[in-house]
Amino acid sequence: MNVADSKIVVSIMQENGYAVTQEIRQADIILINTCSVRENAERRIWNRLAALKKTKEKKPDLLVGIIGCMAERLKEKLLEDEAGVDLVVGPDAYRDLPHLISTALTGQKAVNVMLSREEMYGDISPVYQDTQKVSAFVTIMRGCNNRCSYCVVPFVRGIERSKDPEMILADVQRLSRLGFKEVTLIGQNVDSYRWGNRGRKSSLDFARLLDAVAASVPNLRIRFSTSHPKDMSDAVLHTMATHSNICKHIHLPVQSGSTRILKLMNRGYTREWYMDRISAIRSILSECSVTTDIIAGFCTETEKDHQDTLSLMKWTGFDFAYMFKYSERPGTKAASDLEDDVPEAVKGSRLNEIITLQNSLSVKSKSKDLNRVVEVLAERRSKRSEKDLFGRTSQNKVVVFPKGIHSIGDLVKVKINAHTAATLIGEAQE
Ligand code: SAM
Numbered sequence: 386m387n388v389a390d391s392k393i394v395v396s397i398m399q400e401n402g403y404a405v406t407q408e409i410r411q412a413d414i415i416l417i418n419t420c421s422v423r424e425n426a427e428r429r430i431w432n433r434l435a436a437l438k439k440t441k442e443k444k445p446d447l448l449v450g451i452i453g454c455m456a457e458r459l460k461e462k463l464l465e466d467e468a469g470v471d472l473v474v475g476p477d478a479y480r481d482l483p484h485l486i487s488t489a490l491t492g493q494k495a496v497n498v499m500l501s502r503e504e505m506y507g508d509i510s511p512v513y514q515d516t517q518k519v520s521a522f523v524t525i526m527r528g529c530n531n532r533c534s535y536c537v538v539p540f541v542r543g544i545e546r547s548k549d550p551e552m553i554l555a556d557v558q559r560l561s562r563l564g565f566k567e568v569t570l571i572g573q574n575v576d577s578y579r580w581g582n583r584g585r586k587s588s589l590d591f592a593r594l595l596d597a598v599a600a601s602v603p604n605l606r607i608r609f610s611t612s613h614p615k616d617m618s619d620a621v622l623h624t625m626a627t628h629s630n631i632c633k634h635i636h637l638p639v640q641s642g643s644t645r646i647l648k649l650m651n652r653g654y655t656r657e658w659y660m661d662r663i664s665a666i667r668s669i670l671s672e673c674s675v676t677t678d679i680i681a682g683f684c685t686e687t688e689k690d691h692q693d694t695l696s697l698m699k700w701t702g703f704d705f706a707y708m709f710k711y712s713e714r715p716g717t718k719a720a721s722d723l724e725d726d727v728p729e730a731v732k733g734s735r736l737n738e739i740i741t742l743q744n745s746l747s748v749k750s751k752s753k754d755l756n757r758v759v760e761v762l763a764e765r766r767s768k769r770s771e772k773d774l775f776g777r778t779s780q781n782k783v784v785v786f787p788k789g790i791h792s793i794g795d796l797v798k799v800k801i802n803a804h805t806a807a808t809l810i811g812e813a814q815e
């Protein structure tokens with residue numbers, strides 16, 4: 386989401402006569418787009434600010450801005466002189482940046498953290514810096530109306546709103562004309578996408594949007610993220626099955642395998658419901674990968690709850706997972722009503738067990754592709770070797786293979802000869 390938002394910020398800045406530099410020492414303004422989901426993410430920004438204070442001593446005219454979720458959450462604290470921040474701009478106030486920068490240039494602190502009920506930045510075309518244009522994000526909704534008890538997102542990104550489907554289709558077609566080969570439709574909970582009044586014939590839900598997008602750009606790969614287990618419908622799965630250009634990968638964050646913990650998290654589903662959704666994926670889509678997010682050590686989590694998470698992971702056989710220790714976020718329901726009572730060492734050891742299990746599941750997932758021929762969209766050169774290309778399969782598995790006659794942006798048939806836990810290694814078939 387922040388990657389997509391940063392491109393909108395660049396667009397707004399360029400429209401107002403600013404240019405981007407890849408060289409931080411050349412910059413007159415540094416805007417740091419931030420995340421507040423875990424304390425760690427915020428700590429990294431504070432470290433970055435401390436380093437920038439030294440840079441500012443040498444270059445007093447340099448303006449430093451904090452934009453995004455941390456700006457929204459910590460406005461006052463960021464405005465204190467010690468922080469060394471000149472601008473504080475929330476995720477719905479980017480249009481105001483040029484004006485705020487003018488204020489900051491006069492030596493005053495500039496701030497706008499107003500949240501909006503409508504802002505979608507729908508009329509702003511994100512700027513793609515990359516020389517090789519292969520894969521792009523299209524934001525289809527902003528904000529979140531769920532109230533997962535651990536999560537700060539609804540407070541910092543405001544209420545859920547969906548983007549006009551006409552605009553989404555125009556974005557996707559523009560990307561196709563620009564030569565992109567893949568788009569990912571993004572939102573905090575894409576399954577609650579809705580345009581028009583619920584129940585009306587003319588209203589559009591995510592399944593219908595996905596169908597329209599896939600049909601309008603048959604030569605583009607389509608991905609989407611994030612799905613919510615409580616809302617993911619069979620209709621979405623059937624749409625995926627209908628269109629060969631929709632990638633067969635679903636990111637379906639489970640968070641915990643214990644129904645008791647899921648209830649405390651206010652996730653709106655049980656362990657059995659989650660398993661039912663996985664069964665639906667397996668029966669409607671033959672070759673779909675499933676990835677997830679897991680939180681270790683949420684409030685009151687017992688060893689039994691933790692074992693429930695491990696057993697659900699095994700049962701599902703996740704292809705990949707993002708795994709985190711629970712991090713209490715001020716202002717959330719969990720912070721006010723529940724005690725963060727799982728000791729740090731226990732959180733750490735449970736997280737390690739989760740990571741170890743996931744590594745073995747990831748290896749298993751990769752080994753299924755051994756000796757198979759898979760279709761790979763080449764995204765870029767491999768970081769390890771100039772001679773290799775790096776790309777992904779429809780299932781979002783990373784593949785590295787010798788470049789040969791192929792170029793970035795090509796769809797290549799690759800035979801898989803080996804793998805690590807994270808990467809498939811193969812050779813092109815033609
Ligand atoms: N909207 C998506 C969903 O509900 O699945 C995810 C959004 S959140 C930005 C990404 C992930 O961060 C979550 O799925 C969760 O695993 C993790 N997360 C959110 N709040 C957290 C917290 N307080 N501590 C640890 N992990 C957290």
Ligand code: SF4
Nearest residue numbers: 529531533536538573
């Ligand atoms: Fe946070 Fe839950 Fe919304 Fe995801 S669905 S952004 S975890 S509140």
